[in-house]
Amino acid sequence: MAKQGGKAKAAKKQKRVKKDKSGPKKPKSAFMFFSQDRRQTLKTEQPDLKITEQSKVIGKEWGELTDAEKAPYQEKANQDRERYNKEKASSPKEEEKKEEPEGDEEDEESED
DNA sequence: CCCCTGATTGTTTCG
DNA sequence: CGAAACAATCAGGGG
Numbered sequence: 482m483a484k485q486g487g488k489a490k491a492a493k494k495q496k497r498v499k500k501d502k503s504g505p506k507k508p509k510s511a512f513m514f515f516s517q518d519r520r521q522t523l524k525t526e527q528p529d530l531k532i533t534e535q536s537k538v539i540g541k542e543w544g545e546l547t548d549a550e551k552a553p554y555q556e557k558a559n560q561d562r563e564r565y566n567k568e569k570a571s572s573p574k575e576e577e578k579k580e581e582p583e584g585d586e587e588d589e590e591s592e593d
Numbered sequence: 594c595c596c597c598t599g600a601t602t603g604t605t606t607c608g
Numbered sequence: 609c610g611a612a613a614c615a616a617t618c619a620g621g622g623g
Contacts, residue, residue, distance in 0.1 A: 508603095510605095513617095531618070533601085562604080
């Protein structure tokens, strides 16, 4: 941990993603909500901007935001997490059935 | 015609 | 704790 003063080459490369049309979509982050709102406004003001350019601008603005300003977005994200949480919690399909193999079959002892 | 890449940050998830 | 994957978004390039 400490040791940051060195020349630690932080070669961070977040490999992008290729959207999957099918898959457990992860909950959106506050940044996503912010981008959705900001992009629309940005698009009206600068419709010539491309997504990649918007991303840069938005990302920069996002960094300027404070927790208070991010708060409302985090709250939205918070709700989305719950949504995802529920979606996950409820597995209508028997897919993924190795959940909690706590095979504890309590004996029904005498029911009647 | 359909799939993928680009750029941003945050969250999610496995080990 | 850390890395990898992936979330929205759209425009354009390639097979």
